[in-house]
Amino acid sequence: MIAKLTGIVDSVGTDWAVVDVNGVGYSVSCGNRTLSRLVQGERASLVVETFVREDRIHLYGFADNAERDWFRLLTTIQGVGSRLALAILGVLGPDQLTHAIASQDKTALTRADGVGPKVATRIVNELKDKVGSLSLGVPAGPAPAGGKAGAGGAVPDNTALGDAVSALVNLGYGRSEAFAAVVAAGRALGDGAGVSELIRQGLKELSQ
Incomplete structure (x- = not known):
């Protein structure tokens, strides 16, 4: 099972690349973000997922x-x-x-x-x-009174976070960026932050 390839980028296509490893060319399917990092003739390393089918072995390559x-x-x-x-x-x-x-x-x-x-x-x-939620410091379920400590400090409960995100979305921001901004605001403000505070701090985060 191939888990990693390190060699010279021989060629790059619309959704694939060929990596020359000691004279052996491996054809690897890749997404656009990974392909954008590959330069023909330069050395590269790809993390690989190997799919074994009845009629072929297919390699999928990733930047990390x-x-x-x-x-x-x-x-x-x-x-x-x-x-x-x-x-x-x-x-x-x-x-x-x-x-x-x-x-x-x-x-x-x-x-x-x-x-x-x-x-x-x-x-x-x-x-x-x-x-997502745990790694972002947001409680996965209903938080106890006063919020729940998350990564980097206490964060407000899910209701306040959700209301603040909805408010920023209504102002025209994308849901993902609004969510990230409110999470950052919650970490900065800590336990007990209200919706209005989260919105103001979230707008500051978005303006940076």
């Missing part, structure tokens, strides 16, 4: 482990095959994808070619409890 792990997770969703997973990772990096899932930003997911509203909804619904 985070992209590879997201690829694995996305392909567990019904209707999301390897091609669609690469398309999603081509427009959303791991951090952006985490924000999109945690904030239930289906619009961000539909930026990927082939992802319609139904597929985006399925991805969000199936992954929202698996990713």
Whole structure:
């Protein structure tokens, strides 16, 4: 099983690259973000996911482990095959994808070619409890009175966060960026922050 390739980039196509490793060329399928980092004739390393089929071995290449792990997770969703997973990772990096899932930003997911509203909804619904909220410092469920300590300090409860995000979205900001700004605001303000405070601090975060 091939898990990593390091060699010279021999050629790059629309959704693939060939990496020359000691004279052996490996054809690897990649998303746009990974391909944009590859330069023909230069040395590169790719984290690889190997799919073994009856008639062929298919290699999928990623810039780092985070992209590879997201690829694995996305392909567990019904209707999301390897091609669609690469398309999603081509427009959303791991951090952006985490924000999109945690904030239930289906619009961000539909930026990927082939992802319609139904597929985006399925991805969000199936992954929202698996990713994002804990790593972002947002409680996964209802917080106790006074909020819950998150990464980097206490954060307000989910109701205040949700109301602040909705307010910023109504002001014209995307759901993912509004969510990220409010989470950052919650960490900065700490326990007990109200909706209005989160909105003001969130706007400051967005202006930076």
